[in-house]
Amino acid sequence: MGFDGDDTLWHNESIFSMTQERFRTILGGIDAAEVDRRLLEAERRNLGLFGYGIKGFVLSMIETAIEVTGGEVDARDIQTLIDCGKSMLAHPVELLDGVAETVEYLANSHRLVLITKGDLFDQESKIARSGLADLFDRIEIVSEKDPETYRRVLARHDIEPERFLMVGNSVRSDILPVLEIGGQAVHVPYHITWAHEHVEPPAEGYRRIEGMAELTGVIAAL
Amino acid sequence: MGFDGDDTLWHNESIFSMTQERFRTILGGIDAAEVDRRLLEAERRNLGLFGYGIKGFVLSMIETAIEVTGGEVDARDIQTLIDCGKSMLAHPVELLDGVAETVEYLANSHRLVLITKGDLFDQESKIARSGLADLFDRIEIVSEKDPETYRRVLARHDIEPERFLMVGNSVRSDILPVLEIGGQAVHVPYHITWAHEHVEPPAEGYRRIEGMAELTGVIAAL
Numbered sequence: 001m002g003f004d005g006d007d008t009l010w011h012n013e014s015i016f017s018m019t020q021e022r023f024r025t026i027l028g029g030i031d032a033a034e035v036d037r038r039l040l041e042a043e044r045r046n047l048g049l050f051g052y053g054i055k056g057f058v059l060s061m062i063e064t065a066i067e068v069t070g071g072e073v074d075a076r077d078i079q080t081l082i083d084c085g086k087s088m089l090a091h092p093v094e095l096l097d098g099v100a101e102t103v104e105y106l107a108n109s110h111r112l113v114l115i116t117k118g119d120l121f122d123q124e125s126k127i128a129r130s131g132l133a134d135l136f137d138r139i140e141i142v143s144e145k146d147p148e149t150y151r152r153v154l155a156r157h158d159i160e161p162e163r164f165l166m167v168g169n170s171v172r173s174d175i176l177p178v179l180e181i182g183g184q185a186v187h188v189p190y191h192i193t194w195a196h197e198h199v200e201p202p203a204e205g206y207r208r209i210e211g212m213a214e215l216t217g218v219i220a221a222l
Numbered sequence: 223m224g225f226d227g228d229d230t231l232w233h234n235e236s237i238f239s240m241t242q243e244r245f246r247t248i249l250g251g252i253d254a255a256e257v258d259r260r261l262l263e264a265e266r267r268n269l270g271l272f273g274y275g276i277k278g279f280v281l282s283m284i285e286t287a288i289e290v291t292g293g294e295v296d297a298r299d300i301q302t303l304i305d306c307g308k309s310m311l312a313h314p315v316e317l318l319d320g321v322a323e324t325v326e327y328l329a330n331s332h333r334l335v336l337i338t339k340g341d342l343f344d345q346e347s348k349i350a351r352s353g354l355a356d357l358f359d360r361i362e363i364v365s366e367k368d369p370e371t372y373r374r375v376l377a378r379h380d381i382e383p384e385r386f387l388m389v390g391n392s393v394r395s396d397i398l399p400v401l402e403i404g405g406q407a408v409h410v411p412y413h414i415t416w417a418h419e420h421v422e423p424p425a426e427g428y429r430r431i432e433g434m435a436e437l438t439g440v441i442a443a444l
Contacts (some may be wrong), residue, residue: 049311051343055277063304068295075293077301082285088272107266120342121273121365143343 001106001219002153002178003136004168005116005123007190008212009103010130011094017192019084021057023061027075030068040195049144053119058085075105078187089122093129096190098213100132105216107135113138115153115166117173145173147180154181165222167215172199179205186218223328223441224375224400225358226390227338228346230434231325232352233316238279239414241306248299252290255360261286262417269418271367282308311344315351318412320356320435327438336361337375337388339395342358344373366394369402376403387444389437391415393423401427408440408442 006012012050020039024032042060050056061081065073084220106112114136116123123141129134138157142149154164161182169190170173176199178185207218228234230339242261246254264282272278281304287295336358338345345363349355360379364371376386383404390396391412398421401408407428425429429440 046308049308050277051341053277055272055275055281057278058281059304059307062300066301069297070296071301073297075288075291075295075297075300078284078297079293082281085281086268086271120363121275124365141342143346166286216248 001110002113002115002150002164002168003103004166004174005114005126005130005168006118007096007169008167008174008188009095009099009114009132009190010094010126013087013190013192013194015091016194019057019061019088022084023081025067026080027068027073029063035064035068038068042067051088051119052117053122054088054124055086055119057084057088065076089125093126095130095132096212098211098215102212102215103132103135106219110219111137111159113137113153113157115145115150116140116141117142117145145170145177147177150177150181150183154183165219169193170197171201172197175206176202184222186215188212188215223332224372224386224388224390225325226333226338226388226392226396227336227348228316228340229391229414230389230396230410231321231336231354232348233318235412235414235416237310238416241279241283241310243308245303246288248302249287249290249295257286257290258336260290264289266418268355273341274339275344276307276310277344279310279342280304309335311347315348317352317354318434319439320433322435324356324437327427328441332441333359333381335359335375335379335381337372338362338365339364339367356394359407367392367399369399370405372399376405387441392419394419394421397423397428398409406444410434410437 003009024035027035037100039060042064046056046060050059058081062078065077112135120141127139140153154161164183166174166178166183167186167188171187175185175187187206187208209215209218225231246257261282262285268278268282272281280303284300287299316384326402334357342363349361362375376383388400388405388407389408389410391410393409395406397409409428409430430436431440
């Protein structure tokens, strides 16, 4: 069984959201929807060079601030954005409801692999602070979650895709690529989805639960 | 055999150096030695949150620019620093002299592992662009190179430390921790060393060569 980390085991997007709210406040003179739009544009434009993670997000916020103010943004506001990034990186890891019990229970009967994407350094630090590291057989930090990545990870651990089930909050990263390679998937939506990750969920082919506490029931029924 | 990537297989520190020179020019009114000192201070202070890599370096440059100008730095100069970071990330991978032939030759007789630290996304991209990926049995991108990291990597691949030899340019990251766990090491100095990586090399216990072309001779003699 594979588990995603951010927004599946612990809160993540909510921390980005809080920072983005702060960002809108800093750029108070500019329409909030316009700020959001330009920031998402910058994040997408920079994704190919920066990859996922907080440092790239901060650089995209700084770039957007310079852009939307026509270069008039105060350097102190830029320092505030960097400080926001540092707070995000140092933010306590808060597990979602039902995660600790569910993962502990399933670790007795299944080989668990944590498959998470983002900054290597930040992800390692979060895994260590989550208190869950010992429950996982393997931890895989990857730069992108596409079918090829899942194929490679499963091959490395001699796992047949047909015998693999992935649990995660992102239809785009945790569900669709796993179904594509012949695996099974359980979708646990998080209350916020980053616009870049948003896709329409397929009508069938996977299970959807409302919280991690429901997972053991679903596994037992499979 | 383990190989380091940055400044062992391909140029890296020279690209940081060029950017840092540009940084001094941007802050032209301030003493260059003072700029270097404050930047190194920022990098060290931020290392625990940012880890290694270009994005963290850019954030530390921005922070230093704000600091040394008392918040007076122009936002356009900050954009220039972000653009420098993007150029660094997109910079072509240039192999060092003798690397391609040596790695290709040794891949016939040894299991090669690439052990490199830094941003996951940036390192993966460099490995792919290096053209060397297929010559390595395994690629390990790690967040820190200490004895514990080497022990973990070797254990994962069932390699006895006594049968392991590491080749790299950093005494601190590639030589000392490997000697500590009972492995062997070959030091190939690069012409620039980041101040943070600098340590006094030990008097004995490892081999030192002047370029990668000498490596096959050293291996044959072992």
